[in-house]
Amino acid sequence: YLLKNSPHEIDQVATLVRRIDHNRHVRVLVVDDSRAFRAYLAKLLNLHHLQVLEAKDGREALDIIKDHPGIELVITDYCMPEMDGLALVSALRQLYPRFELAIIGLSEQSSVDLSLRLLKSGANDFIYKPFLVEEFYCRVIQNIEQIELIRTIRDVSVRDYLTGLYNRRYLFEAGETLYAAARRRHINLATVILDIDHFKRVNDNYGHLAGDRVIREVARILSFGVRQSDLIGRYGGEEFCIFLTGLESNDLEIVLERLRSAVEATRISHEGTEIQVTISLGATLNLADSLQAMIDRADACLYQAKQGGRNRFVI
Ligand code: GH3
Ligand code: MG
Ligand code: MG
Ligand code: MG
Numbered sequence: 001y002l003l004k005n006s007p008h009e010i011d012q013v014a015t016l017v018r019r020i021d022h023n024r025h026v027r028v029l030v031v032d033d034s035r036a037f038r039a040y041l042a043k044l045l046n047l048h049h050l051q052v053l054e055a056k057d058g059r060e061a062l063d064i065i066k067d068h069p070g071i072e073l074v075i076t077d078y079c080m081p082e083m084d085g086l087a088l089v090s091a092l093r094q095l096y097p098r099f100e101l102a103i104i105g106l107s108e109q110s111s112v113d114l115s116l117r118l119l120k121s122g123a124n125d126f127i128y129k130p131f132l133v134e135e136f137y138c139r140v141i142q143n144i145e146q147i148e149l150i151r152t153i154r155d156v157s158v159r160d161y162l163t164g165l166y167n168r169r170y171l172f173e174a175g176e177t178l179y180a181a182a183r184r185r186h187i188n189l190a191t192v193i194l195d196i197d198h199f200k201r202v203n204d205n206y207g208h209l210a211g212d213r214v215i216r217e218v219a220r221i222l223s224f225g226v227r228q229s230d231l232i233g234r235y236g237g238e239e240f241c242i243f244l245t246g247l248e249s250n251d252l253e254i255v256l257e258r259l260r261s262a263v264e265a266t267r268i269s270h271e272g273t274e275i276q277v278t279i280s281l282g283a284t285l286n287l288a289d290s291l292q293a294m295i296d297r298a299d300a301c302l303y304q305a306k307q308g309g310r311n312r313f314v315i
Pocket of ligand 1: 162195196197198199200201203207208209210211212215236237238306310
């Protein structure tokens with residue numbers, strides 16, 4: 001390849017390298033039938049601390065991307081023997097939307113409308129060979145930054161700021177999905193609502209900052225107490241909601257008691273003193289007519305737990 005780059009030019013782009021230094025773990029898949037060209041691109045990308053995986057054609061690229069989650073960018077050649085760039089872009093777009101995986105087409109000018117066809121198939125960007133290293137870097141960085149920005153925005157939009165748990169909006173959105181799946185498969189969906197006992201006293205006695213710390217700590221204990229596949233979120237001020245699938249009645253009791261006792265056993269240090277809180281939990285297991293109906297049932301159980309003296313669960 002006739003690359004229009006001098007070593008001097010590579011020095012100049014070293015300043016760009018610093019910009020995405022924090023992207024140390026970003027994974028890029030390079031797809032090209034020329035081993036030498038793949039190695040060249042890998043070297044350029046490694047300069048930016050990007051982790052590079054290589055594939056020699058579209059078919060191999062699809063295998064690799066399925067086995068390696070976390071690839072954010074695919075840079076693909078057009079002309080390849082097994083599966084060409086156009087077919088690869090189309091196949092990838094069936095699997096990943098544009099805001100989850102960026103694709104840059106990279107090819108010689110073989111026809112006037114090649115870049116157009118790749119873009120229409122779903123590529124985010126296109127570069128003709130030979131290219132300026134600086135342009136290559138600019139496009140790579142811009143595409144990665146866009147993917148990461150969208151990821152950050154999505155993350156912020158589903159998380160509760162104080163605790164890092166899911167927020168109420170996402171909790172119910174994802175809850176509806178779990179509920180529909182439970183209906184289809186005729187399985188239970190445990191729905192748990194819990195509330196910190198006498199939380200007003202914490203705020204009154206120790207101040208709002210201490211109250212916030214208690215909420216965060218309880219959130220941490222709760223998320224340790226459930227499985228990765230369970231859905232847990234902050235429902236209100238000091239109220240939380242958990243959806244758990246695949247539980248029998250006995251398991252639910254065990255989970256609720258584990259959460260209750262874990263919170264009770266914790267001492268939260270604040271300005272030299274230790275704060276202890278308890279939680280009350282309400283839960284229901286069998287499917288009701290709607291997710292809202294299940295939440296209402298769990299809420300009614302929570303009310304009973306409060307009436308019954310707090311620091312307990314009711315199913
Ligand atoms: P109960 O045992 O009946 O639940 O008594 P409680 O005092 O906990 O009563 P309630 O649940 O009604 O009180 C919730 C309090 O939580 C009221 C509100 O000021 C406080 N709160 C809500 N959100 C936050 C928050 O984000 N931070 C802090 N520090 N306090 C909050
Ligand atoms: Mg080729
Ligand atoms: Mg409360
Ligand atoms: Mg409350």
